[in-house]
Amino acid sequence: MEFVDALTGFRIDGRRPNEMRKLKGEVGVVARADGSALFEMGNTRVIAAVYGPREVQNKGQQVNSKEALVRCEYRMAEFSTGDRRRKPKGDRRSTEISLVIRQTMEASILTDLMPRSQIDIFVQVLQADGGTRSACINAATLALADAGIPMRDIITSCSAGYLCSTPLLDLNYVEDSAGGPDVTVGILAKMDKVTLLQMDAKLPMDTFENVMELAIEGCKAIATYIREVLLENTKRLECQRG
Numbered sequence: 724m725e726f727v728d729a730l731t732g733f734r735i736d737g738r739r740p741n742e743m744r745k746l747k748g749e750v751g752v753v754a755r756a757d758g759s760a761l762f763e764m765g766n767t768r769v770i771a772a773v774y775g776p777r778e779v780q781n782k783g784q785q786v787n788s789k790e791a792l793v794r795c796e797y798r799m800a801e802f803s804t805g806d807r808r809r810k811p812k813g814d815r816r817s818t819e820i821s822l823v824i825r826q827t828m829e830a831s832i833l834t835d836l837m838p839r840s841q842i843d844i845f846v847q848v849l850q851a852d853g854g855t856r857s858a859c860i861n862a863a864t865l866a867l868a869d870a871g872i873p874m875r876d877i878i879t880s881c882s883a884g885y886l887c888s889t890p891l892l893d894l895n896y897v898e899d900s901a902g903g904p905d906v907t908v909g910i911l912a913k914m915d916k917v918t919l920l921q922m923d924a925k926l927p928m929d930t931f932e933n934v935m936e937l938a939i940e941g942c943k944a945i946a947t948y949i950r951e952v953l954l955e956n957t958k959r960l961e962c963q964r965g
Contacts, residue, residue, distance in 0.1 A: 726898055727887040736765075736895055743881070743893045743941055744854075748861070748952040750869040758870025762862035765895060766852035771862035773870040775842035791837035795825035795844040797859060803851045820856060823919065827860055827880070827909045830918040833873040842872060853896040856907055857881050860919070861945055868953055877949055878918060880909040881941030883934045885926060890934045892941050906931070908938040912946035 727734055734740065744765030753759035756772035763769075776791055797820045824846060832842065844866070846859045857880035864877050884894045884905035891898060894905055904926045909919030917939070926934065 724897075724901070725887070726901060727889045727891070734891065735897060740889050740891050741937060741940075743944060744895065746945065746948050748865055748949060750865055750952065750956050756866070756870070758866045758868070758872065760862050760865030760869055762858055762865060764854050764858045764861070764893065766850055767848070767854050767858045768850040769855065769858040769862040770847050770849055771859070771866040772845045773842065773863075773866045773872065774845075775870070776837040776840035776872070777842075779839060779841045789838045790834035791832070792841040793825055793829050793832060793834065793844070794841060795821045795828070795846065795863075797821040797824055797846045797848075799848040799851065799855075803848045820859070823856065823921070824859055824863055827878060827919045828863055828867065831864075831874045831876060831878045831911060832867065833875060836873050842867075851896065853894050853899040854882050856921075857893075857909075860909055861949065865949060865952065868949075869956070876911040876913045877946055878909055879912055879942045879945040879949060880907065880919060881938050881945055882907045883938035883941065885930060885934050890930075890937045892937050904934070906934050906938050908935060908942055910939060910942045910946075912943060 747763040749761045751759060752761045753772045756774060758773040761770050779792055797817050828844060844863050846863055848855050860878060860880035864879060867874060882894055882905055884891050884898060884903050886898060886901055886903040904924035907921045908917060910917050
């Protein structure tokens with residue numbers, strides 16, 4: 724399959740190589756959560772809910788009582804992929820992605836300001852079309868901000884790949900399934916610090932640098948969008964109070 728048209732330079736979904744899918748974010752979507760968000764990257768839709776900070780339920784899980792315990796659970800809805808096969812709740816991929824999201828968010832959450840407490844982050848993929856890991860991190864960031872959890876900076880994530888000798892931003896499912904190398908990056912936007920870097924195939928150094936730089940640019944664009952969503956929400960709440 725030709726993933727980038729040799730004549731027009733467009734991808735199979737009509738985007739340019741450095742063009743991101745349409746973003747959509749919304750906060751306050753789960754009534755009983757302390758913070759929640761819905762985040763869409765193209766046809767990938769993710770919902771995140773945050774509970775806490777609250778009292779630690781299982782004292783044995785808290786290694787350091789001077790910092791908040793962060794827990795994360797990632798799941799894919801049965802209907803998210805169109806694949807009828809049921810996946811067990813504790814499958815390896817879900818456990819691994821839960822760990823990735825938790826570690827990425829811990830780099831931002833000011834856990835030392837909330838000793839002897841726990842913060843639970845629940846993330847569920849409603850519709851999967853590539854880039855689910857990044858969408859989950861972006862949804863979790865929005866939900867944490869909605870919950871008023873103190874953070875060093877907002878964390879955003881985006882992927883980029885390399886197909887047809889071309890670096891491509893924000894891969895969809897068809898591109899992601901092509902078997903080419905792809906890189907998922909997470910950054911603390913204002914601090915310009917990389918907190919997540921996952922790569923599933925080898926790349927020559929110069930190509931890797933181009934692909935990673937593209938993913939970082941994507942992260943920065945998402946950070947700008949997330950700040951807009953949070954600012955709009957703040958304005959809306961002020962209008963309601965007024």
